[in-house]
Amino acid sequence: MKLTGKTAVVTGAARGIGREIALRLAQEGAAVVVIDVRDASETIAELQKQGFEAMALAVDITDFSAVERAVRAITDWKGTIDILVNNAGIIARGSILELTSEQWLKVMDVNVNGTFYWCKAVLPLMVAAQFGKIVNVTSIAGKMGDITAAVVYGTSKGAINTLTRSLARQMAEFGINVNAVAPHAIDTDMSADWSDEKRKTVIESIPLKRMGTAREVADAVLFLASDESSFITGETLNVNGGYLMD
Ligand SMILES: NC(=O)c1ccc[n+]([C@@H]2O[C@H](COP(=O)([O-])OP(=O)(O)OC[C@H]3O[C@@H](n4cnc5c(N)ncnc54)[C@H](O)[C@@H]3O)[C@@H](O)[C@H]2O)c1
Numbered sequence: 001m002k003l004t005g006k007t008a009v010v011t012g013a014a015r016g017i018g019r020e021i022a023l024r025l026a027q028e029g030a031a032v033v034v035i036d037v038r039d040a041s042e043t044i045a046e047l048q049k050q051g052f053e054a055m056a057l058a059v060d061i062t063d064f065s066a067v068e069r070a071v072r073a074i075t076d077w078k079g080t081i082d083i084l085v086n087n088a089g090i091i092a093r094g095s096i097l098e099l100t101s102e103q104w105l106k107v108m109d110v111n112v113n114g115t116f117y118w119c120k121a122v123l124p125l126m127v128a129a130q131f132g133k134i135v136n137v138t139s140i141a142g143k144m145g146d147i148t149a150a151v152v153y154g155t156s157k158g159a160i161n162t163l164t165r166s167l168a169r170q171m172a173e174f175g176i177n178v179n180a181v182a183p184h185a186i187d188t189d190m191s192a193d194w195s196d197e198k199r200k201t202v203i204e205s206i207p208l209k210r211m212g213t214a215r216e217v218a219d220a221v222l223f224l225a226s227d228e229s230s231f232i233t234g235e236t237l238n239v240n241g242g243y244l245m246d
Contacts, residue, residue: 012088061114
């Protein structure tokens with residue numbers, strides 16, 4: 001067990017990649033807090049069925065005071081937060097010619113501001129403990145630019161990559177590692193609206209010739225949340241079947 005005695009917060013864990021991350025960290029002994037704006041009862045039921053220590057909090061991560069309240073509730077429960085996984089995110093599709101300023105602001109608010117709010121609220125606890133692991137879930141689009149998503153999606157993920165590096169530099173002296181994972185083509189609700197043709201084209205372009213699973217992203221997050229990655233900070237790890245090698 002790699003995370004015995006640790007408390008982990010996973011945002012956007014009601015479904016998809018976030019749910020798998022919550023399960024994976026719990027399997028390694030962490031007490032897990034499931035954060036989502038959506039009903040998270042399925043994730044909690046799964047965690048409890050397997051006998052893991054877990055709680056869910058309904059939080060819209062774009063509301064900083066709600067994030068601060070959640071952090072207080074978690075410290076009342078477990079005393080501190082050792083691991084923060086900023087996974088919640090949304091996407092927009094289509095050309096910039098159709099993209100509205102409301103869509104732009106919404107995606108930036110959830111993906112960038114939400115990530116910043118959680119880091120801002122949790123880091124004082126990690127500094128006090130002289131220990132912490134932050135793992136941000138970005139996207140291949142943050143490195144390459146958007147392929148099929150609207151330009152705001154890759155822009156928001158690029159901002160998270162830069163935030164990851166900047167925080168890694170600032171927080172290193174306090175024993176805090178800040179890293180990211182950059183997935184591509186993972187089978188979840190976010191990629192469920194792809195046409196069969198698009199799915200086929202995407203799979204053909206990936207050296208491993210398949211979509212990835214949420215579990216495979218969760219395994220990469222577990223690595224970055226554990227002591228096995230203790231000399232890694234500021235890294236954005238590809239989880240993409242070899243599509244982008246950088
Ligand atoms: N699926 C992919 O192929 C893929 C590829 C690259 C990156 N990602 C990234 O992985 C992460 C998870 O994606 P997924 O595929 O599991 O998507 P998903 O849509 O299945 O899950 C995202 C979760 O975030 C939650 N969420 C959204 N807005 C929120 C808010 N304001 N406050 C709290 N929770 C909120 C949703 O309710 C949902 O449960 C996202 O950051 C996404 O950008 C996914």
